[in-house]
Amino acid sequence: MDILRFATAGxxxxxxxxxxxxxxxxxxxxxxxxxxxxxxxxxxxxxxYTDLSLLTDGLRAEREQGITIDVAYRYFATPRRKFxxxxxxxxxxxxxxxxxxxxxxxLAIILIDARKGxxxxxxxxxxxxxxxxxxxxxxxVNKMDLVDYSEERFEEIREEFTAFASKLNATDLTFVPxxxxxxxxxxxxxxxxxxxxxxxxxxxxxxxxxxxDRNLVDVRFPxxxxxxxxxxxxxxxxxxxxxxxQVAGGVLKAGDEVMHLPSGLxxxxxxxxxxxxxxxxxxxxxxxTLRLDDDIDISRGDMIxxxxxxxxxxxxxxxxxCWMADGLKLQPRTKLVIKHTTRTARALVRDLHYRLDxxxxxxxETATSLGxxxxxxxxxxxxxxxxxxxxxRNRLTGGFILIDEATNGTVGAGMIIDxx
Amino acid sequence: MLQRDYTTSQLDVLxxxxxxxxxxxxxxFERPCLLFSGGKDSIVMLRVAEKAFWPAPIPFPLMHxxxxxxxxEVIEFRDRRVAELGVRLVVASVQxxxxxxxxxxxxxxxASRNRLQTTTLLDGIEDNRFDAVFGGGRxxxxxxxxxxxxxxxxxxxxxxDPKNQRPELWNLYxxxxxxGEHIRxxxxxxxxxxxVWHYIRREGVEIPSIYYAHTRKVFERDGMLLADATxxxxxxxxxVFEAMVRYRTVGDMTCTGAVESTATTVDQIIDxxxxxxxxxxxxxRADDRASEAAMEDRKKEGYF
Ligand SMILES: Nc1nc2c(ncn2[C@@H]2O[C@H](COP(=O)(O)OP(=O)(O)O)[C@@H](O)[C@H]2O)c(=O)[nH]1
Numbered sequence: 001m002d003i004l005r006f007a008t009a010g011x012x013x014x015x016x017x018x019x020x021x022x023x024x025x026x027x028x029x030x031x032x033x034x035x036x037x038x039x040x041x042x043x044x045x046x047x048x049y050t051d052l053s054l055l056t057d058g059l060r061a062e063r064e065q066g067i068t069i070d071v072a073y074r075y076f077a078t079p080r081r082k083f084x085x086x087x088x089x090x091x092x093x094x095x096x097x098x099x100x101x102x103x104x105x106x107l108a109i110i111l112i113d114a115r116k117g118x119x120x121x122x123x124x125x126x127x128x129x130x131x132x133x134x135x136x137x138x139x140x141v142n143k144m145d146l147v148d149y150s151e152e153r154f155e156e157i158r159e160e161f162t163a164f165a166s167k168l169n170a171t172d173l174t175f176v177p178x179x180x181x182x183x184x185x186x187x188x189x190x191x192x193x194x195x196x197x198x199x200x201x202x203x204x205x206x207x208x209x210x211x212x213d214r215n216l217v218d219v220r221f222p223x224x225x226x227x228x229x230x231x232x233x234x235x236x237x238x239x240x241x242x243x244x245x246q247v248a249g250g251v252l253k254a255g256d257e258v259m260h261l262p263s264g265l266x267x268x269x270x271x272x273x274x275x276x277x278x279x280x281x282x283x284x285x286x287x288x289t290l291r292l293d294d295d296i297d298i299s300r301g302d303m304i305x306x307x308x309x310x311x312x313x314x315x316x317x318x319x320x321x322c323w324m325a326d327g328l329k330l331q332p333r334t335k336l337v338i339k340h341t342t343r344t345a346r347a348l349v350r351d352l353h354y355r356l357d358x359x360x361x362x363x364x365e366t367a368t369s370l371g372x373x374x375x376x377x378x379x380x381x382x383x384x385x386x387x388x389x390x391x392x393r394n395r396l397t398g399g400f401i402l403i404d405e406a407t408n409g410t411v412g413a414g415m416i417i418d419x420x
Numbered sequence: 421m422l423q424r425d426y427t428t429s430q431l432d433v434l435x436x437x438x439x440x441x442x443x444x445x446x447x448x449f450e451r452p453c454l455l456f457s458g459g460k461d462s463i464v465m466l467r468v469a470e471k472a473f474w475p476a477p478i479p480f481p482l483m484h485x486x487x488x489x490x491x492x493e494v495i496e497f498r499d500r501r502v503a504e505l506g507v508r509l510v511v512a513s514v515q516x517x518x519x520x521x522x523x524x525x526x527x528x529x530x531a532s533r534n535r536l537q538t539t540t541l542l543d544g545i546e547d548n549r550f551d552a553v554f555g556g557g558r559x560x561x562x563x564x565x566x567x568x569x570x571x572x573x574x575x576x577x578x579x580x581d582p583k584n585q586r587p588e589l590w591n592l593y594x595x596x597x598x599x600g601e602h603i604r605x606x607x608x609x610x611x612x613x614x615x616v617w618h619y620i621r622r623e624g625v626e627i628p629s630i631y632y633a634h635t636r637k638v639f640e641r642d643g644m645l646l647a648d649a650t651x652x653x654x655x656x657x658x659x660v661f662e663a664m665v666r667y668r669t670v671g672d673m674t675c676t677g678a679v680e681s682t683a684t685t686v687d688q689i690i691d692x693x694x695x696x697x698x699x700x701x702x703x704x705r706a707d708d709r710a711s712e713a714a715m716e717d718r719k720k721e722g723y724f
Contacts, residue, residue: 001430070585072566073559075612082430084610096587103589211427225443229476237475244472246440246591251426275471283426287439287472300447324587339592342447401592408596410586 001077004205007086007101007134009125010111015142019111019180020074020087023202026187027076070094071101080206090121095128095358095373096324099413102132103399106210109138109201114147114177118160120359126161127358130168131320131375131415133395135213137165138174140201144193145179151195167361172208176201214284215394219250219258220311221304222341222387222397227289242273242289243298248341248396249389250306251283252290260296261303261313261387267294284396301343303387311397313385314419317347320356320391321378321402323370325411328404330378331369336411340386340400347402351379377417391415431619438465438607439472440591441570442554445605446472446479448595449552452605453510455541455724456482456502458494459670460627461556461608463501464616467625468607469554470505481508483548485541487533487672488515489651494670497628512544528653532675538723542578545602552595552603555724560612564719570609576600578722614693621686631689633666633681644677668693 010016074085086101088094102108108129112122129137139161147153154177165173176185177196184190187202199207224245231237252258252269259266272282273289282288290304305311323330330349338347355367355376370376391398402412428436445452454469456462469478484498502509514533517523522543523536545553559566569585571593586594597603608616620627637648639658646652648660652674665678666689683689 002427003430003433070567070582073610074566075560075610077612077614082612082615100587100589104591214426216426224440225447227473227476240475242475244443246436273474275474285428285433285436287436287443289474337596339594342444396590399590399592401587401589401594403594403596408594408598410588410594413587413589 001079001081002210003082003084004107004208004210005084005086005105006107006109006205007088007098007105007129008109008111009088009090009098009101009129010142011090011113011119011121014090014111014113015180016087016090016111019109019140019142019178019186020085022180022183022186023083023085024074024076026183027078027202071097078202078206083205090125092121092124092358093373095124095375096322096413098125098128099132099322099324102129102134103395103413105129105132105134106213107136107138107205107208108134109140112139112141112157112161114141114143114150114153114157117157118164122161123164124358126165126170127168127361130170131322133392133415135210136172136174136208137170138176138201138204140180141175141177142180144177144184145182149177149184149190149192151193154196174198174204174208176204215249215396216251216283217249218309218311218389218394219252219256219304219306220248220341220387220389220394220397221245221252221258221290222248222343223298223300223302223304224342225300226298240291241295242291243304244287244289245342246287247282247284249284249394250309251281252288252304253281254278257307258292258304259307259310260298261305261310262385263296265294265296266307267292267296269293301341303341305387311387311389312419314388315382315385316350316420317380317382317386317388317414317416318418319378319380319400319414319416320375321370321412321414322375323372323412325404325409326372328407328411329369329371330376330412335405337403337405338380338382338386338400338414339403340388341397343384343386345382345384345386347380347382349378350381353377353379378414380414386419388416388419390417431615431622434608434611434615435468435471435619437591437610438468441593441605441607442469442472444593444595445552445554449603451548451550452480452552452554453483453545453548453550454478454480454554455556456484456498456509457556457670458484458490458498458501458628459556460616460620460631461558463625463627464611464619465554465556465607466501466505467619467623478505478507481510481548483510483512483544483550483553485537485544486511486513486515487537488513489533489672489674491628491630491647491667491670491673493630494628497626501626510544510548512540512547514540516540517543532672534672534675535718535723537672538578538718538721541724542722545578546600550602551597552605554605554607556608557604557606557724558611558613558616559606559609568606568609568719570606571595572604572606573597574602574604574722578602580604580719580722582720614690617686617690617693621690628670630667630670632684633664633688635662636665636678637661638663638665638678645680646675646677647673649673
């Protein structure tokens with residue numbers, strides 16, 4: 001059994017909470033006491049049916065206002081897979097939440113109300129999912145019961161969305177007509193839509209192939225922590241020096257020639273250690289400890305790669321940035337802390353090339369700053385070299401966060417386009 | 421030739437993520453500690469910590485918030501595990517908080533030290549100047565937890581502000597704080613109760629005996645089975661009887677209920693849980709039943 005992480009996006013009332021409630025309910029991830037609490041609340045509010053959407057509305061303020069306003073994580077499992085849902089709100093003022101949820105997602109479900117069709121917000125959700133390089137997109141055309149389960153309507157929406165998505169370089173796009181409320185095509189194929197030849201939504205989630213979405217080509221091992229037992233009693237442990245970290249790309253093998261950055265020195269992997277013993281190879285997302293043949297001065301924030309396949313050591317970075325701060329704005333000369341893999345440095349905003357309208361994808365080159373939830377293309381200069389790849393090539397070595405030194409808040413997320 | 425597809429099992433992915441989180445804390449904080457109650461989640465956390473730094477010892481102490489109303493089996497287990505690993509244990513005692521007047525003990529039959537623990541916990545963090553505190557909380561436990569970050573910021577009063585949380589992207593964690601503030605870190609955020617049990621089975625780690633079905637003198641209150649013990653005040657209208665029970669969580673004896681069970685092995689426990697339809701908190705924690713927002717309120721004050 002493996003894990004699929006997916007994000008859900010939809011505008012208010014498209015049926016996102018109902019869909020999640022149904023997935024949890026039908027996969028038996030909902031417990032009786034949770035269901036009773038929801039039934040009680042539904043009754044108190046005078047709702048006739050059990051409002052499954054209440055299952056996923058977490059915090060009190062949200063319950064009171066009846067809306068989802070932060071990323072919430074939910075869990076369910078089928079015999080085939082464990083699922084982690086990043087349930088993200090759909091309003092434009094919560095763009096940062098959707099960006100957050102999409103950052104770790106293998107797949108994104110975008111909900112569309114069959115009656116309303118492709119709206120501005122549907123395009124925005126699809127754009128954000130592709131900006132964050134979520135490898136698989138599912139367009140769930142919901143409320144099919146309200147359009148008489150019409151094949152024609154579904155096809156119309158599919159065509160319109162496909163035309164738009166071709167501009168986004170979305171990789172894998174799947175359309176499923178559903179009724180979250182009645183369960184059509186959610187877990188099982190619906191008899192109400194015999195014309196639909198694809199799989200149910202859950203079947204798709206269980207079977208979509210994600211193993212090759214990771215980068216298994218470019219060896220990237222950001223050194224996270226140096227393990228030195230300093231044992232006085234055991235000679236072997238006394239000299240032990242291991243570099244611990246989580247593999248961010250490629251496949252490392254004992255005996256491989258590797259290069260250390262920033263020094264540029266090469267050596268070979270003596271052993272790949274885990275608590276269980278040595279392993280022959282390591283790949284993402286394994287957390288392992290490397291021992292190397294030569295004594296090189298290596299510390300946290302350094303990178304291990306292959307001599308013939310290195311990330312760029314860059315201090316000039318071009319990136320798309322999603323700004324997440326309430327008060328502070330991003331503008332030329334803003335100084336920030338940047339955290340990229342295990343390395344932290346300072347960054348200076350050199351230039352804002354344009355601000356992107358996330359609804360129309362229009363580039364505003366006259367923009368002078370980015371405010372909360374705005375996205376733009378930015379040039380940064382960092383105080384130290386970072387070892388980077390393009391985000392499109394590797395999400396783990398191409399993504400970074402920005403921190404405001406005054407408040408210590410996380411104020412931005414960046415995706416590297418280019419660097420030197 | 422068959423192409424390898426490099427799949428990783430769900431437990432391996434969860435473990436690798438938890439190890440990454442622990443190493444991040446060890447690398448970026450000066451004085452971390454791990455909250456260890458002797459319960460299954462903290463046992464799993466401790467196991468992950470053992471793996472994350474091996475062959476070096478765990479580079480931070482453990483802290484137990486001792487209500488004085490613990491199950492003796494759990495305290496015995498705690499001390500044995502600490503000795504095996506050679507780690508330092510800090511005990512923050514609710515009794516001491518009561519004795520020094522930091523908190524006032526509730527009275528009456530339903531008196532519980534559960535809420536008092538928050539003060540003791542925060543005092544323990546402050547006295548030891550801990551800047552990062554590992555907790556075993558999981559997002560599947562409770563609604564308010566579902567939105568909590570892996571690195572959850574606490575102000576100088578130990579409070580959690582659910583409306584003002586730091587966005588958390590990829591595997592990049594913001595660890596910056598000012599003096600007096602701290603971060604609660606939840607390495608098991610993405611684990612479910614079943615994942616925890618599958619991991620316990622896979623690792624073959626020991627757990628306190630009260631997790632297995634055993635015969636115990638209990639009485640019924642609010643549909644829960646509470647242990648008959650000196651620290652638990654029982655009324656005459658609450659008759660004691662013997663039952664075959666086990667615990668799904670281990671907490672304060674006064675508010676942690678047992679469930680009837682015949683499961684005497686981890687396999688049987690897993691079968692039972694897979695078939696149960698009530699969350700572990702709903703089944704056995706009087707503290708969470710108080711109101712729908714009970715957990716959220718306690719968490720804001722600084723609770724685990
Ligand atoms: N007829 C019909 N109504 C639906 C369907 N899915 C959701 N709804 C209703 O649409 C409304 C909004 O759903 P909700 O899940 O709260 O939307 P959210 O705001 O996207 O989370 C509720 O009244 C649901 O009962 C569907 O497939 N068919």
